[in-house]
Amino acid sequence: MTTQRTTARHAEVAGAGFAGLTVATALAQRGWTVRLHEQNDDVREFGAGILLWRNAMLALDVIGVADAIRADGVQPQYYETSLDGSTVSAELPGYPYWAITRPRLHALLADAARAAGVEIVTGSRAVGADPAGALLLADAGQAEADLVIGADGAGSAVRDSLTDLAQERKKYSDGVCRLLVPRPEAFRGERWDRVIDFWTLEPDAMRILFIPTGPDTIYLGMMAETRNPRASRIPIDVEVWSQRFPHLAQVIELAGKAEGGRHDTYQTTRVTPWSAGRAVLVGDSAHAMCPALGQGASVGIVNAVDLAHALEQGDDIEVSLARWEARERRMTDDAQARSAHMAATRGLARGSGFTPELMETANFVSAAVSEELQARYPVPEANRSW
Ligand code: 3HM
DSSP states (O other): OOOOOOOEEEEEEOOSSSHHHHHHHHHHTOOOOEEESSSSOOOOOOSSSEEOOOOHHHHHTTTHHHHHHHHSOOSSSSSEEETEEEEEEEEOOOOOEEEEEEHHHHHHHHHHHHHHTTTEESSEEEEEEEETHHHHHTEEEEEEEEEEEEEEOOOOOOHHHHHTTTEEEEEEEEEEEEEEEEEOOOOOGGSSSSEEEEEEEEESEEEOOOOOOSSSEEEEEEEEEETOOGSOSSSSOOHHHHOOOGGHHHHHHHHHHHOOOOEEEEEEEEEEEEEEEEEETTHHHHOOOOGGGOOHHHHHHHHHHHHHHHHOSSSSSHHHHHHHHHHHHHHHHHHHHHHHHHHHGGGGGSSSOOOOHHHHHHHHTTTTOOHHHTTTTTOGGGOOOO
């Protein structure tokens, strides 16, 4: 039963990335006052693309930004896998997931946050949290709140200050250059409105994940082993990549000129539990995962919306946090374990990798999502895992 509150509850959030903007918006839409701190001088996101699976689209629909993603992004017709230049599978026909650029998704979330009344403070760096209910800021002392949220990414200072939380961190031997390139004429049209996962495994693993993110842009995820330094840097080495993927020479040439991309080595962080008192972690600060399944941001977005929903269902914040974690923990742990396994085995390279077990993450539905909303995202029979 929900009781009538006389004063709004207040949240201080660290980090205006996808999870931070999402949780800030969802709380503000539920009557909270929210201040969101971003350490950079502007609210921005690097130049790459992103897949938003059904789990994330449902959560984004709850906060009202899914329609814009559907309008601006691309629904891939297939997830095709190509090994050594030959197609080995074309999976997920008709599956409800969308590709969009990271800057566009970020701008949509920032607009939604502002429209919901979130106060965004830039140039404000969080250095820790007090479980009694305060965010510790580098330049502004303590900001007290009913709830403090660390959405400050894989290198989270908020998490590291909460010494009651156990952390397991792992680095992997693969990394990925992520960037956006203009979409040449030869890569337009229906044939190319699909994800194509181009692999070569010999003499070492290199992969180009080709994802159209709109009529004019392609996201390239260029994965390589970090012990191959020429394939693990930005700007990318056009010669090394073109030798391995000669049929993609035109987009590789464009990738060599791309600005705003980034290289990251795969890493995971497992934190137990996700909260201490009135301080809670959401997104990569709590569960950074290997990008091998493209689920890192989606899981963070799902958990962010469900966190706001759980807090709405009861007045006792610590009870709500425990309930929320109980609902989201297994799905999140499974996503982390599955993406780490895929990264270690490179299991997607041989095609037909999206097994019902793997699709469990993409098909996860949080308690914040109504039946009516779910019906907007029908899952083809072959991809059902329930
Ligand atoms: C969507 C996606 N999938 C996989 C990777 C990867 O393995 O690096 C990155 C992605 O953005």
